[in-house]
Amino acid sequence: MFSGKPVLSKLLLPLLMILILSITGCGSKKAPENSNEGTTPAPSQTTKPGVVTYENYLKITLDMTYDDVKGILGEGKKKEVKTDVIKYTWEEQDKNIVIQTNKSKVESKTQDGLGKTTSTLTVEQFDKITTGMTIDQVVSVLGPDYREETLKYSDNLIRRDVVWMLPDSTYIKVNLLDGKVISKNNKLKK
Incomplete structure (x- = not known):
């Protein structure tokens, strides 16, 4: 007759090893709980091609929020000027758009190479x-x-x-x- 003991012992050891490895976290990469842990910083944002246009510059109005401008141009290169005043730049080849915000509202915009x-x-x-x-x-x-x-x-x-x-x-x-x-x-x- 067929005995189940040798087959069970052959399967039991690998199953125990898998169980132990999964409990201790060995053998698999788990994503860090905090997105800043264990990751390298993202490279600095670059302007997407084709967004630095005169048409997009004209869409920006005084008193817009930075988020409104970001919806038009994407993420800008940020430079803090002083408390509450931040300058953002979008560059593409020999063209650029620069806005300055004060308390998160656009207070100026300039462009070069467009129009x-x-x-x-x-x-x-x-x-x-x-x-x-x-x-x-x-x-x-x-x-x-x-x-x-x-x-x-x-x-x-x-x-x-x-x-x-x-x-x-x-x-x-x-x-x-x-x-x-x-x-x-x-x-x-x-």
Whole structure:
């Protein structure tokens, strides 16, 4: 007749070994309970390709939260300026967008390397721009192909810097405070 003892003893030893190993945690890698334990820090965030665009820059408004901006551009490179003031940067090749938050709200935004160029700019056009003009009046002189470079709160007023740029990088720049021209400059060839 068949005896069950030798078969049972052959199976019992490996089963006991498996049981002991599983109880002590040997032989398997268990994920750490705390996500910071046993892991190396994630590499610094890099900007996703294609998000540093003038269209995305224009979507950012003053008083947005950083989370709102993160929804548009993704995670930014963070630099604490002082308590409650943080600067975030998104870079892609020779283009960038920078915002500064104060108490988690956007108080300024700047961009470089983004936006339109125009086909003609003249010193005569530049001379027609005067202090106190609105952006619409300046557009009627220089045309609609400008780009905003900076928008920020300054002493409870809104400061805006706009530029009309030719493909050769010569330009007319207009600075506005609460919607009125306060200064202008140019780098036009004479």
